[in-house]
Amino acid sequence: MHDDGDHLVLHGDTWLCVLTGAGVSAESGIATFRDAGGLWEGHRAEQVASPEGFADDPELVWRFYGARRRQAGGCSPNRGHAALAAVEQRLGERFLLATQNVDGLHAVAGNRRLVELHGNLWRTRCSACDRPAFEDRSDHEGALPRCEPCAAVGRDALLRPDIVWFGEALDPADLARVTAFLDEGARHHLVFLAVGTSGVVYPAAGLVGEARARGADTWLVNAEAPENARRFGRFLAGKSGEILPRLFVFD
Ligand code: BJW
Numbered sequence: 001m002h003d004d005g006d007h008l009v010l011h012g013d014t015w016l017c018v019l020t021g022a023g024v025s026a027e028s029g030i031a032t033f034r035d036a037g038g039l040w041e042g043h044r045a046e047q048v049a050s051p052e053g054f055a056d057d058p059e060l061v062w063r064f065y066g067a068r069r070r071q072a073g074g075c076s077p078n079r080g081h082a083a084l085a086a087v088e089q090r091l092g093e094r095f096l097l098a099t100q101n102v103d104g105l106h107a108v109a110g111n112r113r114l115v116e117l118h119g120n121l122w123r124t125r126c127s128a129c130d131r132p133a134f135e136d137r138s139d140h141e142g143a144l145p146r147c148e149p150c151a152a153v154g155r156d157a158l159l160r161p162d163i164v165w166f167g168e169a170l171d172p173a174d175l176a177r178v179t180a181f182l183d184e185g186a187r188h189h190l191v192f193l194a195v196g197t198s199g200v201v202y203p204a205a206g207l208v209g210e211a212r213a214r215g216a217d218t219w220l221v222n223a224e225a226p227e228n229a230r231r232f233g234r235f236l237a238g239k240s241g242e243i244l245p246r247l248f249v250f251d
Pocket of ligand 1: 020021022023024026027032033034035038049100101102118163164165166167168169170195196197198199200201202203221222223224226238239240241
């Protein structure tokens, strides 16, 4: 990275929306989805990350998420996560982090203005009733977990990870929060920064378009150029844990 031009200058009127993906957690030891050796290698995504896959084979799905919980449980935030937490400290309400990651590492790093678009690996919910999702660190090895309140009314219902699977709607309140931030940012100097994401999963992949439509400066930090790299005004190739700690300059 050069000294000039590759720094994202944040001044008193900058509103910064960051979208992160699996690449941000790669340096923490968490596998991405679509890279070689990624989570989808050896699995068809729909088998383990769709409501139909869960209905067909809940044991397979819980084995997949149980292994993810065991693996992610030993991981810590890296320098990329820390850099984003530090920017939030500086910008306050002028900062919003929308993440596609479910590992919870942004919160561990200290981000609070955080929208977890695809849910959270450490929460479980009922597949049948509306009881709120609850914290759950078990890998559920052995018996499939069942919903006790449902059992109490004579219904046999499985618990499932609180993750947004393919074909499921994201929480409209989450998307509304991001859109409201972009709307407000459009009245100021709006910057949209995507980090560590292949940009193929919607609606998250469409946020850069939403930001551009509002006049945002758009930046992408990614290990390699994904298909959608040309939708961004600036693309910095490299690891987020190396680039993010040096990216931001406060004017
Ligand atoms: C580094 C690095 C380092 C490596 N530093 N970089 C419009 C068009 C086409 C299709 C659709 C559309 N709208 C909706 C769809 C369907 C579908 C979709 O998008 N499909 C496409 C794949 C074609 N979307 C949905 O189904 C969504 N739901 C929906 O739209 O519902 C509508 C609806 C409305 C009303 C009622 C009902 C329905 C839901 C999508 C949920 C996605 N969930 C997943 C899996 C669960 C999470 C889990 O188990 O963990 O979320 S999919 C998976 O992909 C995961 C991720 O969050 C997501 C994004 O992946 P990400 O983060 O980009 O990872 P990778 O691996 O792809 O990329 C990592 C990148 O990092 C790479 O480029 C590396 O180079 C880079 N990298 N190391 C920096 N150190």
